[in-house]
Amino acid sequence: xxxxxxxxxxxxxxxxxxxxxxxxxxxxxxxxxxxxxxxxxxxxxxxxxxxxxxxxxxxxxxxxxxxxxxxxxxxxxxxxxxxxxxxxxxxxxxxxxxxxxxxxxxxxxxxxxxxxxxxx
Amino acid sequence: xxxxxxxxxxxxxxxxxxxxxxxxxxxxxxxxxxxxxxxxxxxxxxxxxxxxxxxxxxxxxxxxxxxxxxxxxxxxxxxxxxxxxxxxxxxxxxxxxxxxxxxxxxxxx
Numbered sequence: 001x002x003x004x005x006x007x008x009x010x011x012x013x014x015x016x017x018x019x020x021x022x023x024x025x026x027x028x029x030x031x032x033x034x035x036x037x038x039x040x041x042x043x044x045x046x047x048x049x050x051x052x053x054x055x056x057x058x059x060x061x062x063x064x065x066x067x068x069x070x071x072x073x074x075x076x077x078x079x080x081x082x083x084x085x086x087x088x089x090x091x092x093x094x095x096x097x098x099x100x101x102x103x104x105x106x107x108x109x110x111x112x113x114x115x116x117x118x119x120x
Numbered sequence: 121x122x123x124x125x126x127x128x129x130x131x132x133x134x135x136x137x138x139x140x141x142x143x144x145x146x147x148x149x150x151x152x153x154x155x156x157x158x159x160x161x162x163x164x165x166x167x168x169x170x171x172x173x174x175x176x177x178x179x180x181x182x183x184x185x186x187x188x189x190x191x192x193x194x195x196x197x198x199x200x201x202x203x204x205x206x207x208x209x210x211x212x213x214x215x216x217x218x219x220x221x222x223x224x225x226x227x228x229x
Contacts (some may be wrong), residue, residue, distance in 0.1 A: 001132075035218070037220075044208065044221075044222045044223045045157075045208055045210075045223075046220070047216075047217055047218050047220065049216070050216060059216035059217070060216075061127055061216070061217050075170050079175040079208060081193065089212065093163055095165075097164075097165075099212065099218075100212070104151075104153045104212050104213045105170075105212065106153075106155035106170040106210065106212055107155070107165070107167060107210070107212075108156075108170075108175075108176065110164035110165060111164065111168075112164060113164055
């Protein structure tokens with residue numbers, strides 16, 4: 001059974017950075033892409049970017065270019081999302097999700113979500 | 121970037137009724153790479169439909185998807201109490217970036 005387990009909730013100051021982890025188990029980590037999707041309070045889903053661990057290639061949504069870095073550690077089957085220059089509008093639940101690497105696939109498994117609160 | 125527009129924003133129905141949710145794309149979605157997700161409060165989204173019309177593992181057959189090109193529909197044939205939630209469509213064929221619709225809230229009338 002595939003599981004994605006994320007790190008715990010974070011409270012950050014404006015201007016700082018946050019790094020959220022997503023540990024995969026039960027599947028072949030490197031064969032898929034891991035995407036990061038965020039959801040602000042009461043809002044919809046917003047794709048931030050993804051990484052293909054087997055290639056080490058990351059792609060980012062234009063909105064987050066320069067502010068987000070997605071990495072993966074194949075040895076521990078863990079993906080990371082680091083968001084810098086945090087502002088109050090970044091307060092959201094951040095999800096990791098498994099999708100396709102070389103072929104398009106929907107997001108069939110999701111992490112439980114990590115609440116990041118940005119507040120002074 | 122493909123923009124997905126869902127309608128209606130809110131749908132009020134009673135258990136046992138039929139629900140029809142719409143998702144319209146700003147340009148054609150390649151090979152019908154269109155998915156539907158259900159999200160309940162405090163939970164991660166759950167994949168319901170992929171490839172526009174294929175049910176994901178464990179999804180009841182009262183859920184069905186249809187459509188191609190720019191117009192897609194999610195139908196719930198007979199609403200159960202647990203079906204009241206928010207539903208999102210997603211195109212994943214032109215990923216990156218994939219995009220989501222803004223969601224349809226299905227509420228109890």
